[in-house]
Amino acid sequence: MMELQPNPVIQRYLRTGKKHPVFFCPGCQVGIIMGALIRGINECNLQKDEIFLVSGVGCSGRMPVYLDLCSIQATRGRALAFATGVKMAKPHLKVIAVIGDGEAVSVGTSHLVQAARRNIDLTVVVINNFMHAMTGGQPSPTTPHKTIAPLAPYGNVEHPLDICDFAVCSGATFVGRQTAYHAENLAELLAQAIKHNGFSLVEATSLCHMKPERKSPVDALLWLKEKAAKGEIITGIFKNTAKPELTGEYEKIIKANRS
Amino acid sequence: MKFISGCRAIAQGALDAGVRFYAACPNDPVSELAETMALELPKLGGKFIQMEDESAALAAAIGASSVGSKALVATSSPGFTLLQEHISYAGLNEVPVVIVNAMQYGPSTGLSSIPMQQEVFQSRFGANGDYPVAVLTPSSPKEAYDMTVYAFNLSESHRIPVVILIDQMIATMKETFDFRENPRLLTRIPPRHHFLLTGLPSDLEGFPTYDPREIKQQQQRLFQKYLSIERMYSKFELEDANVAVIAYGTTSRAARAAVKMARGKKHKAGFFKLMTLWPFPREELIRLSKKVKRMIIAETCTSEQLANIIKSCCLGECNYTLVKRFDGNLLTPKEIYDGITA
Numbered sequence: 187m188m189e190l191q192p193n194p195v196i197q198r199y200l201r202t203g204k205k206h207p208v209f210f211c212p213g214c215q216v217g218i219i220m221g222a223l224i225r226g227i228n229e230c231n232l233q234k235d236e237i238f239l240v241s242g243v244g245c246s247g248r249m250p251v252y253l254d255l256c257s258i259q260a261t262r263g264r265a266l267a268f269a270t271g272v273k274m275a276k277p278h279l280k281v282i283a284v285i286g287d288g289e290a291v292s293v294g295t296s297h298l299v300q301a302a303r304r305n306i307d308l309t310v311v312v313i314n315n316f317m318h319a320m321t322g323g324q325p326s327p328t329t330p331h332k333t334i335a336p337l338a339p340y341g342n343v344e345h346p347l348d349i350c351d352f353a354v355c356s357g358a359t360f361v362g363r364q365t366a367y368h369a370e371n372l373a374e375l376l377a378q379a380i381k382h383n384g385f386s387l388v389e390a391t392s393l394c395h396m397k398p399e400r401k402s403p404v405d406a407l408l409w410l411k412e413k414a415a416k417g418e419i420i421t422g423i424f425k426n427t428a429k430p431e432l433t434g435e436y437e438k439i440i441k442a443n444r445s
Numbered sequence: 446m447k448f449i450s451g452c453r454a455i456a457q458g459a460l461d462a463g464v465r466f467y468a469a470c471p472n473d474p475v476s477e478l479a480e481t482m483a484l485e486l487p488k489l490g491g492k493f494i495q496m497e498d499e500s501a502a503l504a505a506a507i508g509a510s511s512v513g514s515k516a517l518v519a520t521s522s523p524g525f526t527l528l529q530e531h532i533s534y535a536g537l538n539e540v541p542v543v544i545v546n547a548m549q550y551g552p553s554t555g556l557s558s559i560p561m562q563q564e565v566f567q568s569r570f571g572a573n574g575d576y577p578v579a580v581l582t583p584s585s586p587k588e589a590y591d592m593t594v595y596a597f598n599l600s601e602s603h604r605i606p607v608v609i610l611i612d613q614m615i616a617t618m619k620e621t622f623d624f625r626e627n628p629r630l631l632t633r634i635p636p637r638h639h640f641l642l643t644g645l646p647s648d649l650e651g652f653p654t655y656d657p658r659e660i661k662q663q664q665q666r667l668f669q670k671y672l673s674i675e676r677m678y679s680k681f682e683l684e685d686a687n688v689a690v691i692a693y694g695t696t697s698r699a700a701r702a703a704v705k706m707a708r709g710k711k712h713k714a715g716f717f718k719l720m721t722l723w724p725f726p727r728e729e730l731i732r733l734s735k736k737v738k739r740m741i742i743a744e745t746c747t748s749e750q751l752a753n754i755i756k757s758c759c760l761g762e763c764n765y766t767l768v769k770r771f772d773g774n775l776l777t778p779k780e781i782y783d784g785i786t787a
Contacts, residue, residue: 201639203650234639238512243644250641251652258511259643260504261530267501271508271516274492275466279512300497436492443487 199224199234201254209248213403215366215392216245219313220252222369222390223284226376230280238279240269242289244320245394246313249284263293266301269308277433280309280380287314288326291347302356302385306432309379310387312349315394323398335398353387354425360386362423366393367410375423384431391419446623451615452519454586454622455545456481458593459517463630464543465491466509466516468502473557474616475519475547482517499524503531503544510535510542511642513633515597519545521613522564523554529572532606536576536667538642541600541607541633543593548612548694550773559773560612560695565750568608569723575664577671580608580723582693587622589615592720594628601631603670610722614695614775676726679718682708686715688785689733691755692743693719696776700743703781714785719751727758734759739766741784747771 210217227237239257241247242265250257260268265283273281290298290312301308317335318324324337328349332341353361360382364372372390379386395406413419449457456478459467467482479495486493492509496502499520506516520528525546535542546568550559564571568580581596583589589611596607641651646660654660682704683689692700697718707714717733719726734740740763742752752767768784770776 204652209653240508248653251643254639256512256636256639257641258508259641259645261534261644264500264504264531267496267504268508270494270496270501271466271468271505271510272512274494274505275509275514275516276512296497297501300501436487440487440490444490445488 195228196221196224199227199254200252204252209251210245211396213395214245215315215406216249216313218366218369219311219372219390219392220249222373223282223311223376224253225373226380229373229377230380232280232380236278236280238272238281240265240272240281240283242285242294244286244288244318246284246286263289264297265289266294266297266308266310270301270306273306273308273433274436277307277437281307282309282311282380284311284313287312287316287328287349288318291327291349291352298353299356302353302358302387304432305357305359305384305429307383308385309376309382310385311376312387312389313392314349314389315392316346317394317397319394319397323394349389350387350424357385358387358425359384359427359429360423361425363389363391363419364421365391365410365414365419367407368414368421371421378423382426384429446621448619448621449586450477450617450619451586451589451611452477452617453481454590455519455593455609456485457624458590459543459597460485460489461624461628462515462594462597464515464517464597465489466506466514467491467493468505468509468516468518469493469495470499470502470520470524471495472499472520472524474549474613475521475545478519478545478616499527500531503528503535503542506542507531507535507540510540513635515541517543517545519547521547521557522549522551525564525567526571532578532608533572533574533576534644535606536578537574537644539604540642541604543596543600543607543609545609545611547616548610556773558613560614560745560775561771561773562612562694562696562745563747563750564610565722565746565754568610575668577603577605577667578608578723579603579605579674579721580610581677582610582720582722583615584694584697584718585615586618586620590622590624594625598629598631599674601633603674605670610694612695671724674724675721676724676729677720678726678729679720681716681718683715683717683733686713687738688712688714688741689737690714690716690741690743690781690785691719691730691751692716693722693751696743696745699776699778700781702778703785706778706782707785712785725754725758730755731759731762734762737763739764741766741768741781743768743776743781743784745770745776
């Protein structure tokens with residue numbers, strides 16, 4: 187029987203003191219996305235002390251519990267506001283924010299727009315599973331039209347928002363999307379986003395296999411594969427441009443005025 | 446000597462206390478404070494950012510403080526309501542941060558040019574959960590300067606959010622005074638490991654926990670810390686007094702004048718000024734209530750918030766006279782004097 191060996195790259199970035207069992211459900215795609223994030227960080231040759239991780243609430247919000255990085259699990263939707271403070275105060279830190287769709291484009295909408303508009307050097311990973319998964323699968327602003335869900339028992343009468351389009355319109359200078367099924371591509375995309383100097387957003391499309399009704403984790407991944415193959419989930423880089431970055435611009439003001 | 450407003454005094458106090466991060470949100474009557482910080486911080490290598498709302502401003506300040514920058518946020522009543530969730534967050538996560546709240550007439554949007562004292566409870570219990578927060582109430586620009594320096598030391602020593610509760614009057618009035626030379630400051634010890642802040646109940650290492658013992662331990666630590674905060678107050682002519690006036694902030698200026706008037710007419714009146722509103726100087730007021738025959742509680746608040754706390758801790762010990770005003774104007778010394786002689 188084949189014995190599973192711990193991956194040394196992944197192990198290097200995990201906290202050792204964390205009490206188990208882990209919070210995520212077995213087969214959860216947040217784990218896959220966390221693995222992709224670790225590989226992406228590893229590819230950028232960053233020391234652990236050079237990275238700061240911010241998350242919000244919900245399932246994706248628990249990521250900092252497992253990653254051995256200085257981190258903040260913020261209040262709901264406010265992750266980018268916390269991240270902005272961290273980055274402004276200590277611009278040498280590479281600040282990564284991991285948030286869900288139920289935060290990024292609902293309560294955290296204004297923070298996403300403003301951070302993108304400022305072009306502050308943050309890397310935002312939006313884990314989009316098209317619902318508020320932890321609370322039972324209620325609709326989020328990305329839930330497709332007519333989807334039946336708790337709080338939408340007769341079908342979702344609202345229309346979904348495309349997070350990547352929204353980020354591009356807000357002025358983000360790097361925007362891309364990959365799915366949890368395409369984990370290796372996601373890791374590459376995340377590495378590119380982290381290396382980008384400016385506001386970068388990566389939508390990691392996923393599907394919760396527990397809510398609203400259970401399915402197998404494999405089926406959930408295959409659903410992503412199929413949707414991407416049909417072009418219903420468009421993957422790739424949508425924007426990659428350069429624009430003066432906020433903290434860099436502020437450093438110039440400090441340099442010119444420091445007494 | 447400087448002739449400056451309460452806003453400028455707080456800004457100067459904060460800069461002298463080592464503040465290097467300010468997150469703003471345009472908000473009268475504290476706009477002058479933000480403008481001063483925007484101008485002065487880059488000269489000291491500090492950072493200024495205008496955030497989208499007050500909640501985001503305090504979130505950014507907590508973020509900056511968590512990586513070692515002393516941080517300040519200033520707002521007035523409706524904005525103070527917006528940022529409440531993060532006072533609770535800073536209290537739970539033991540992140541030092543100072544918040545200035547210039548009280549104005551409410552409810553709702555209210556009017557920023559009218560001073561009121563309606564936030565005795567919001568400043569302490571505005572957010573969910575039991576969290577520690579200290580509330581200081583300066584009554585002049587000079588006191589605002591001194592208390593700002595003190596607020597930063599208190600927030601560092603106890604690792605708590607500290608609210609400086611002023612009102613529109615203190616924010617905009619000007620006064621001549623000297624700054625303290627090189628105030629004594631507390632400095633931060635950098636974290637020794639990769640810390641984790643979380644809004645969940647957590648163990649000593651910061652990991653979320655469901656263990657009742659660890660939850661209890663955390664709550665106890667936070668509450669003990671709150672209780673250990675020094676209660677500041679000042680007494681005026683109280684030694685032989687049989688009537689004591691109790692007030693804080695702007696109203697205390699009129700109260701002091703009223704006591705002087707009363708003494709001039711041979712009334713045995715004294716004045717107890719609250720400088721730390723929370724934690725409330727409960728023991729001291731109970732002692733006072735046993736000593737005097739009557740207490741005059743003066744505040745510009747419709748729902749008698751200050752009077753409610755005093756009555757709840759000194760119930761039945763003496764008689765009370767409430768002197769309140771809620772038409773947007775300040776209490777005059779005459780009105781309080783009438784309360785003393787009634």
